Amino acid sequence: MAARSDGRLGKWLVIGPPLAYLLVFFAAPALIMALASFRTPGEFGGLSPLLENGKIDLNLDSYARFFTDSIYAQIFLKSVWYALLTTLFCLLLAYPLATLIAKSGKRHRDLLLLLVILPFWSNFLIRIYAWMIILGPNAALARMVNGVLAWVGHEPVPLLFSSFAVLICLVYVHLPFMVLPLYANLEKHDQALVDAAQDLGANAWQRFWRITFPLSLPGVYAGAALVFIPALGIFAIPDILGEPEDSLIGNVIKQQFLETRDWPFGSVLSIVLTVAALAIAGFAGWVARGSLGTPSSAGEARA
C-alpha cells in the first residue's frame, strides 16, 4: 500500500512541474484570450469592464466582424497560401539534403547536421536583417538579376520589399525544421528494400516513388507540420522584408494588439488561426493514415 502511494507521489513529482508550467503559462492565457474574444473593446484600447451596470458584457460582435468583412478572410487565405508554398519549397529543398546527409559517412554526417542547425546560433531577427542586405538594391544579387533582365530588355525589379523576399526568407528560416525530421526518418531506411525493388525491376525513379518516398511519409508529415504551423502565424518576416500588401494574418494580429489596440478582435483572429492550424494538421494526419494503410506498417518501416 505504502509502495503504491510512493509510486503515485513519484509520478506527480515528475509530471507536476511541467503540468503546472503549462497550466499557468499556456492554458490560463489561452482561456483569458478566449474570454477576451467575446468582450467589448475599451474606448481607449484594451477591454471595457466585464461587469457593467450589474450585467455581464459578452458578445459575438468581433466574430461577426471577422466573418462579414472579407478582407480578413482574404488575408487569412493568403497566409495559408504562403505557408503552403513555404512547406512545399522546404520539402523540395530538404529532401535531397536529408537524403545526402543520411547516406553520407558518420564523420561527414555530423558535420552536415551541424551546418543545418548552425543558423540557430544567431538571432532570428538578425538573420532576417541579413536578408535585407543580401536582397538590397545595391547588393551583388540584385545587380546580377537586373543586369540579366536589362540584357533581355526587361525593366529592373526590386528584390527587397516584395513577396519574393518574404517567401525566400520564410523558406530559409524554416528549412532546418524540415531537414531534421526527414533526416531522422531516411537514416533508418533499410537499404535491402531499395535493393529488392531494383532486383524486382524498378528503375531509379520507381524505387524512389514506390519505396523510399512512401516510407519517408512520417518524416514528411512531421516536417510539414513543423514548417506549416509556424509559417502560418509569422509576422516578423513580412514586416521587415515585405511591402504593406504582403501583410499576413500574423501581422494583422500584431497590429490589432499593439497599434489598433482592439484586443477582442485580435483574440478572435488568434483563435481562428489556432483552430485552422489544428484543423489542417488533423486533416493531414487523417490523410496520412489513409495513404499509409495501417499506421503500424509505417512504424515498422522505421525499425
Added chain:
Amino acid sequence: MTCAETGAAGFFGERIASSAVITLGASDNASVTNKNPLLIVDPFQNKEGCLIRAQAPTSLSNRRHEMRIAFEGATLVLLQSGDLQREVGSAVALLEIQNVSRRFGDFTAVDQVSIAIEAGEFFTLLGPSGCGKTTLLRMIAGFDLPDGGRILLTGEDLADRPPEQRPVRTVFQSYALFPHMTVEGNIAFPLQMAKTPAAEIPGKVEEALADVRLLGFGKRYPHELSGGQKQRVAIGRALVTHPTMLLLDEPLAALDAKLREEMQIELINLQKEVGITFVYVTHDQTEALALSHRIAVMNKGRVEQVDQPSKLYNFPSTRFVADFIGTCNLLDGVVIAAESGTVTIEVEGLGPVRATTMLRTAAGARATIALRPEKIRIEPTAADAVCENRFQGTITDFLYLGDVTVYRVSTPSSNKLEALLANSNAGRTEFFESRNQVTMSWPADAGHFLDS
C-alpha cells in the same frame, strides 16, 4: 492445353500451348513433369522458348540423362545433347561464371571462380562465412560487378545490365518485404514494374499465392505474418514474373530448426514444380546436401569442388571439402606402397592404412585419407574385427545423441579418431563406456584417398 506423353520422337514439330503440362516418359526411364515449362532460352527477347532437362529418377540410376526438350516459339522440338550443342551453340549452360574475381582493397573476396549452372538446376554455393559466396551471388544479381572475368546468362555478358534489367530475382536473407504494401501489393510490384496489363495482375498474384501456399493472406501486411509466411511471400514475389533464375541468399537462416526443415521440403517441391533454376547460398552443409542437385564448395574466394551432394560427401577432392561437409577423420601420412587401385599409407601415430583410389600416386608422396566416422566399426576384441584396417584403441569420450552415438577413440600413440555407431543397429547389444579397450576396423574402400 496439350498434353504430350512418352515417345520422344512424337515431340518433333508438335505445336503446343505455352502453358502446357509436359510429361516425358521416355524408354530410358527419364521423366519430367513440369507445370510451368517456361525456362526461357532467350529471356531478353521474351521468346517462349525453353530448356528442360529430363532427369532419371535417382532410385534407378545416378546417371544424368543427356536428353533435353526445348520449346522454340510454340513448336516443341526434341534435341539430343549433340543437337543442342548445334542448336544453341556451345553455350549449353544457362549461367556461366568465367574466371570471376572481386577484390575489396587487399582482400580478394572472389578469386578466379568458374562455374557453369544448367537450366532447371538447384545449385548451391556452400562455404563458411567470408568465403565469397554472397559476393558471387550479388554479382549474378548485379549489385556488385566483377573486377575480372565474365558472367554470361544464356550466352550474353551481363556486365552492362543493371540489376533491374537482369531476368534473375533475389530472395533476400531479411526477406525485404515492402512494409507499406500488403502481401498482394508486394507480389504485384514486379508485375507492375514489368508493365503487365492491370487486368492480368490479380490472376497472376493469386497464382503466385497458391504456389507458395498463402491463399487468403493477400490482404495482410508483412508485419502481420510469421517468419515462415514472410519467407514464402518473398519467394512468391520473386517467382511471379517467371524469372530465368532465382537467387536465394541464406533464406532459411532466420527460421527455427523445425520450420527450416519444413521450408526445405517446400523449396524442393516448389523448385520441381516451377522448374526455375535456383542458385542457393548457405553456410549450412546439411541444408546444402538436402536441397541441391549440385553444390559448389567455396573457401577463401575459390571453388574447391563442384559436385552432386553424394559425390561431395563420399568423394571429397580436397581436405577442406572433406572437413567442411559432415565430420571426417583426416589421416595424414606418406604413401609406402601403391599398386593398381590400392595404396598403403603410413599414417603418423597409427600405422599402415590401406585405401582404394583411382588416382595415380607413388611411394614417398604425402597423402591424406578421409574417413567418415560412420564407416568405422568398433568391436570389443580384435577377433571380432573382419576388415582390412584394424587398430587398437581406448574410448576417451562418447556423446549419446539418441539415434546415434559418437565415440572418440584414442590410439596408443594418442591419435584420436571419431566413430559413429547407429543405436538402432540390429543385433547391437553392446554399448561402450569411457576407458573401454576396443578394436576399430574399416574396409580399404571406406577411406577416401586425398592427394596432398
